[in-house]
Amino acid sequence: MRSRVNSRKFPIVCLIISLMSLICSLSANQESLDRKEIEKYLKQARIGGDWRSSVTRTEAFFVDLDDGKIERRGFVKFTDKPRPIFAADSYKYGLADYGMDKLLDVNIIPPAVERVINGRKASLQICIDVMATEERRRLENINPPDHEKFYNALEEIKVFEYLVYSKSLCIKDDLADILITKEWKVWRVDFSEAFEPSPELIEGCEITRCSRKLYQSLQQIEDKKIKSKLKKYLNKDEIEALLKRKKLIIETIQKLIEEKGEAAVLF
Numbered sequence: 001m002r003s004r005v006n007s008r009k010f011p012i013v014c015l016i017i018s019l020m021s022l023i024c025s026l027s028a029n030q031e032s033l034d035r036k037e038i039e040k041y042l043k044q045a046r047i048g049g050d051w052r053s054s055v056t057r058t059e060a061f062f063v064d065l066d067d068g069k070i071e072r073r074g075f076v077k078f079t080d081k082p083r084p085i086f087a088a089d090s091y092k093y094g095l096a097d098y099g100m101d102k103l104l105d106v107n108i109i110p111p112a113v114e115r116v117i118n119g120r121k122a123s124l125q126i127c128i129d130v131m132a133t134e135e136r137r138r139l140e141n142i143n144p145p146d147h148e149k150f151y152n153a154l155e156e157i158k159v160f161e162y163l164v165y166s167k168s169l170c171i172k173d174d175l176a177d178i179l180i181t182k183e184w185k186v187w188r189v190d191f192s193e194a195f196e197p198s199p200e201l202i203e204g205c206e207i208t209r210c211s212r213k214l215y216q217s218l219q220q221i222e223d224k225k226i227k228s229k230l231k232k233y234l235n236k237d238e239i240e241a242l243l244k245r246k247k248l249i250i251e252t253i254q255k256l257i258e259e260k261g262e263a264a265v266l267f
Contacts, residue, residue: 035102038111041067042074042124047117051076058089058192062127073127077192078120083235089192091123096233097164097191103229104217108157108188128187134169134178144184152267153186154178156211162201162249163218163242166194197237199244207252212266218250 048064059078064071077091094112101109112125132142134154144150157178158169168177168188179187201207223243230239256265 035107035111038126039113041065041070041072042111042113042126043115045072045074047074047076047124063124075125075127076117076122077125078117078122079192080121083197083238087193091192092233093194094125094191095123096230097166097194099229099233100164100226101160103221103226104160104214106156106160106211106214106217108153108160108186109191110187110189125189128179129181130179131182131184132180133176134180134186135175137180138175146184148267150184150186152209152211155209155267156214157186157188158205159207159210159214159249160188162205162207163245164191164194165196165198165202165241165245166191167202195234195238195242197235197241199241199248201245201248201252207249207256209265209267210253215250215253215266218246221246 042065045065045067048066050064052062053060061076063074063076065074066072077094080090080092082088082090082092091114095114098109098112101107110126110128112123114121115124116122117124132140136142154169161167161169168174168190174190177188177190179189181187223246226243226246227239230242234242253265
């Protein structure tokens with residue numbers, strides 16, 4: 001019997017929620033699947049003809065996916081206006097972020113691949129089921145069942161945002177990009193404007209805590225490995241700035257550990 005995912009089972013987030021939160025409101029549950037399996041699916045699945053355009057200025061669409069065994073939802077982004085273009089916006093930045101997510105093994109970004117669609121290169125990202133965005137959770141005062149686990153997840157995302165220079169949770173720029181599933185797994189989406197070539201950390205937000213796993217990964221990952229992974233999507237200045245921020249993040253966490261103790265900083 002063919003396995004189907006019924007998108008109508010899941011609540012559709014209100015219209016004020018941003019584009020990327022909508023991506024994850026009508027889709028298959030990704031949490032039980034590993035990255036390689038989903039990436040393979042994204043590369044091979046047939047893209048349905050009923051495309052729903054996004055409501056933003058970018059060329060982005062919600063699509064139906066089917067590999068002959070299971071149907072899911074996906075999000076296609078064609079826009080490719082990289083730096084030095086003013087107000088840069090590119091699907092490649094999202095792919096670079098997913099690449100960093102894999103290198104650091106933090107699993108906070110839904111899998112995405114680069115694919116030629118209708119004769120053009122684009123990113124195709126899997127959709128996941130969403131219960132609420134962080135924006136909606138705060139507005140409606142919805143409390144997580146495990147406060148410590150939930151807020152630790154937000155802190156990990158904040159450190160990742162520092163690394164890739166993408167402002168959302170860090171300065172509350174767009175909390176609708178922080179997605180929460182019914183199992184209270186937290187995801188971060190929409191990095192199409194990330195990787196500003198600034199060697200400094202984002203102002204207006206401080207690092208206070210970090211997962212031990214992410215901290216160790218930042219220490220262990222070699223710069224040359226990052227360059228090799230991201231050179232397809234980022235220019236030299238963007239990569240160099242990323243590496244400088246990585247160093248600053250490590251130094252900041254090390255200083256916090258010296259001042260407060262490891263137990264107060266790492267989780």
